[in-house]
Amino acid sequence: MRRGQLPLSLVEVALGTVLILGVALGFALGTPAPDRQGPQLDAYASDTAAVLANDPPRHDGATRLQEIVASPAAFDRERDALADRVTRILPENILFRVETPHGAVGTPTPNGVSTGTTTVPTGHGSVRIIVWYA
Secondary structure: OOOOOOOHHHHHHHHHHHHHHHHHHHHHHOOOOOOOHHHHHHHHHHHHHHHHHHOOOOOOOOOHHHHHHOOHHHHHHHHHHHHHHHHHHOOOOEEEEEEEOOEEEEOOOOOOOOOEEEEEEEOOEEEEEEEEEO
C-alpha cells in the first residue's frame, strides 16, 4: 500500500499564497480612517470663541462673551444679536449652539453627529460653543 504525500514545494506555495492574501486583505480593509471632522470642528468652535471673546460689547462688559453671561436680562437682550454674530462667523455649512448659564442660542445638538466644542470661562460663568456640519 502506497501513501500519498504532497510535495513540499506545493505546501510552501499554499502557505505563501495564504500569507500574501492575508497581507493584501490587511491593506485593503485596513484600519478605520482617522476622524478628520473632529479636529476641524474643534477649530471652528475655538475660532468662534476667540472672536466672541475679542468682540467689543454692545452695551456693558469688557467683551461680548462677558456681556451675555452678566445676567439673565443681559442674555435675553443679547440673544438674537449673539445668534446673528455666530452665524456670520461660521461657514454656511456649520450649525451651532452656544450654551451659557442663562440660556442657549442656536440649534439643539443632534445625537450621533461629530461635533466640535470649546468652553470659555468668564467672570459670571462658562460659555460652551458646540458646532457640527449641517
